[in-house]
Amino acid sequence: MANNTVKRQAQRAVAAGAVGAATIGALLLPAAPAAAQPVTIPGIGTFEVPNEIPIPADIPGIQLGIPPGQLPFMAPIKTVGEVALDAAMTKLGSPYVYGAAGPNAFDCSGLVKWSYQQAGLELPRTSGAQLNAGTPVSMEDLRPGDVVSFYGGGHSGMYAGDGNVIHASTSGTPVMIAPISSMPTAGARRF
Numbered sequence: 001m002a003n004n005t006v007k008r009q010a011q012r013a014v015a016a017g018a019v020g021a022a023t024i025g026a027l028l029l030p031a032a033p034a035a036a037q038p039v040t041i042p043g044i045g046t047f048e049v050p051n052e053i054p055i056p057a058d059i060p061g062i063q064l065g066i067p068p069g070q071l072p073f074m075a076p077i078k079t080v081g082e083v084a085l086d087a088a089m090t091k092l093g094s095p096y097v098y099g100a101a102g103p104n105a106f107d108c109s110g111l112v113k114w115s116y117q118q119a120g121l122e123l124p125r126t127s128g129a130q131l132n133a134g135t136p137v138s139m140e141d142l143r144p145g146d147v148v149s150f151y152g153g154g155h156s157g158m159y160a161g162d163g164n165v166i167h168a169s170t171s172g173t174p175v176m177i178a179p180i181s182s183m184p185t186a187g188a189r190r191f
Contacts, residue, residue, distance in 0.1 A: 080119045080191060081145020081158075087118035088158050088166045094175045096168045101125070106168040106175060108156050112147055115158060121191055123147075127156040134189030139180070146190050150183040159188070 036048040101110030109127040116123045131149040146159040157167030168175045
């Protein structure tokens, strides 16, 4: 009786494995010419087993000759805006100085210009010119690093996420993060 139970369990396992392999093959692999050899397991049965499993060419790393499972870790690629925002965040607490564009002191548009320079992109120097450059973006579609203009275009900052901007606000106040809602917006641009 125990021998029959073991035999049934083995048959179920082989059948489940065959069904699973066939299902995965049908979903993931392109159709290939049938090439299989029968394999007989004594007391269980005979099964068709493919000689080889084709690997689709669109798996990352295949074009580079890297075997699946051995792909190196790849960090996500940041946008220019995200790189500029990272640069601006390193200047939190830096002093506000009218007309300054870094690297140690900033006015509002100077911080934006300097941050984007660190990302390899030249932006206009003044807040008004920054509002008229780039691609307009709605306040609902802001992404980290987008330039946000305030007070009719007389002040600029960079969207820092979660409804906040990083900006150099005014004399006596260092570079800081503030809610967008704390100032009247004039528009936003993406570079």
